[in-house]
Amino acid sequence: MTAMALSLSRLKKNFGPAEIICGVDLDIAPGERHAIIGPNGAGKSTLFNLISGLYTPSSGSVKLNGQEIAGMKPFAINRMGLSRSFQVSNIFANMTVRENVRCGVLHSLGYGYSFWRNIGNLRDVQRKTGEILESVGLLDKANLPASLLPYADQRTLEIAITIAGGADVILLDEPTAGMSHSETDRAVALIRMATEGKTLIIVEHDMGVVFNMADRISVLVYGEIIATGAPSEIRGDPKVREAYLGEEADDEQEGVA
């Protein structure tokens, strides 16, 4: 049997006396696009931090492709095939767009920062960097300092860096936050294309994005998953409507219809 891409079991996180993640169980299959939704403060970012190794779980298990990763360092988890983006852009502002992507590629190939002086010679790195820039539509801006990119392009660059490492499990934290409708549409198309064949886990507040993109959705409320299912199941789930979706689901239904 193929291992789950990601498997959380009885996962808990306390900050002092406060239990923020309260025993989460979740299985995500390879190639699945899974959205995690829930109200502000529900614990979505905390869950991402537990999965990606920024936080150590208080108890429970996190398995990546069948291997236990709970308590491992972010770097080690990344090397095992999981990559994440952040709500707040994580790019190096003073480096060019190309250099930013190249960092991700170098990292994935196991080169340390000491290699920076010689990287112009690493043909594989150059080729992979060019491919990624082209696939996310940033090739024509490759030589600009990242700080000069418009906001939406900076978020695109963040996605490019996240996928540059070649990970097969990608976590994106609110990738369309702060974008206009048209920018959001472009970002969704980009995310679909760039994560083709990979496992995608996305935290997102934009229900249009969520219901459009996800194969399955989990709803997190007060640190507990109250429902997991296909978009149609989640939309119709009375518990979810009461706890969270309510009118947003109706609006979205109208938008989609």
Ligand SMILES: Nc1ncnc2c1ncn2[C@@H]1O[C@H](COP(=O)(O)OP(=O)(O)OP(=O)(O)O)[C@@H](O)[C@H]1O
């Ligand atoms: N390092 C920390 N120490 C103490 N409390 C924390 C810490 N990190 C998060 N929390 C608390 O955990 C709860 C969940 O926060 P979290 O940021 O995970 O929620 P969220 O669902 O991502 O919210 P949002 O949608 O607003 O981003 C909040 O009450 C927050 O104050």
